[in-house]
Amino acid sequence: MAAVAPDLPLPSQVHVVALPMARRFRGIDVREAVLVDGPAGWGEFSPFEGYDDAESSRWLAACLEAAYLGPPRPLRERVEVNATVPAVPAADVAAVLARFPGCRTAKVKVAERGQVLADDLDRVAAVRDVLGPGGRVRVDANGGWDAAQALDALRGIARVLGPGLDYAEQPVAGLEDMVRLRTSLAAAGLEVPLAADELLRRAEDPLAVALAGAADVVVVKVAPLGGVRRLLEVAEELRERYAVGLTVSSALDTSVGLSDGVAAAAALPGPVRAAGLGTAALLAADVTADPLLPVGGHVRVGPVVAEPDLLARWAAPPERQRWWRDRLRRCHALLG
Ligand SMILES: O=C(O)CCC(=O)C1=CC=C[C@@H](O)[C@@H]1C(=O)O
Numbered sequence: 001m002a003a004v005a006p007d008l009p010l011p012s013q014v015h016v017v018a019l020p021m022a023r024r025f026r027g028i029d030v031r032e033a034v035l036v037d038g039p040a041g042w043g044e045f046s047p048f049e050g051y052d053d054a055e056s057s058r059w060l061a062a063c064l065e066a067a068y069l070g071p072p073r074p075l076r077e078r079v080e081v082n083a084t085v086p087a088v089p090a091a092d093v094a095a096v097l098a099r100f101p102g103c104r105t106a107k108v109k110v111a112e113r114g115q116v117l118a119d120d121l122d123r124v125a126a127v128r129d130v131l132g133p134g135g136r137v138r139v140d141a142n143g144g145w146d147a148a149q150a151l152d153a154l155r156g157i158a159r160v161l162g163p164g165l166d167y168a169e170q171p172v173a174g175l176e177d178m179v180r181l182r183t184s185l186a187a188a189g190l191e192v193p194l195a196a197d198e199l200l201r202r203a204e205d206p207l208a209v210a211l212a213g214a215a216d217v218v219v220v221k222v223a224p225l226g227g228v229r230r231l232l233e234v235a236e237e238l239r240e241r242y243a244v245g246l247t248v249s250s251a252l253d254t255s256v257g258l259s260d261g262v263a264a265a266a267a268l269p270g271p272v273r274a275a276g277l278g279t280a281a282l283l284a285a286d287v288t289a290d291p292l293l294p295v296g297g298h299v300r301v302g303p304v305v306a307e308p309d310l311l312a313r314w315a316a317p318p319e320r321q322r323w324w325r326d327r328l329r330r331c332h333a334l335l336g
């Protein structure tokens with residue numbers, strides 16, 4: 001349930017931007033987002049295109065919570081983040097990692113359509129070489145492997161990384177396949193922890209993943225869960241009842257959306273793994289002149305204010321403005 005249920009924001013409170021990416025990621029070169037100027041701060045509404053209105057309404061609840069209620073009290077002043085490496089050629093890895101200064105953990109995209117396992121192994125080896133000893137690597141397949149491919153690929157990746165492999169995120173798509181893969185990995189003597197992302201992101205019940213024993217780590221994201229407070233509730237339950245690890249991540253947000261993930265990570269009691277909240281580094285433009293970029297492997301905690309000149313500079317074309325404002329209205333009608 002939404003933490004706040006305000007009226008539909010006025011047209012003058014709503015800004016739609018189209019930001020160029022520094023690196024193509026998740027098939028996206030331009031990131032569109034709605035920014036809402038509320039009494040408690042700025043909120044972001046930017047569900048990806050494939051999400052239907054019911055799913056997207058949770059993203060709107062998160063946006064309105066930020067704009068009308070603001071963040072909870074932080075327990076820390078900065079949050080450790082991971083570097084995020086798109087499915088680039090190995091030769092480009094050093095340039096990508098240079099955008100994430102001080103990060104000791106990198107999340108590397110694998111299983112990209114049109115590529116082969118050798119591309120993944122080369123990219124992962126390049127990341128290992130740049131991070132050096134003590135660096136940790138996560139791989140994220142976005143459910144792109146079947147069970148046999150996943151076992152084969154993770155065997156190869158574990159060979160490249162040894163103890164530097166942090167976990168494999170969503171190697172296969174389905175819940176049952178994740179459960180079976182964990183068993184096969186153990187039977188093969190491979191100690192590769194599995195993390196669930198999409199399984200949780202699009203699930204009705206975020207606890208079902210842990211209940212089924214499908215993951216060692218769960219990736220929690222503010223917008224798909226419906227807000228920072230909902231994330232904190234889910235995180236507490238996952239940790240207390242199911243003893244799974246947690247990573248707070250984001251959805252390729254602008255710095256406004258990222259600041260909500262940072263607020264959640266900063267309010268989580270107990271240890272927090274390096275968070276996937278450094279992705280402002282993948283954008284070529286942002287809505288603030290002081291973006292949430294990683295510094296010394298961390299990002300700062302605190303509000304991000306969208307700036308009128310940047311909102312105007314990056315305003316989306318008129319037909320996209322209309323599309324997003326319609327989507328906002330439809331999703332608002334679905335909020336309880
Ligand atoms: O977790 C990170 O390092 C950054 C965020 C990230 O990887 C993602 C953001 C947005 C969409 C997703 O496909 C992707 C992910 O799968 O985790």
Ligand SMILES: [Mg+2]
Nearest residue numbers: 140142169197
């Ligand atoms: Mg993921």
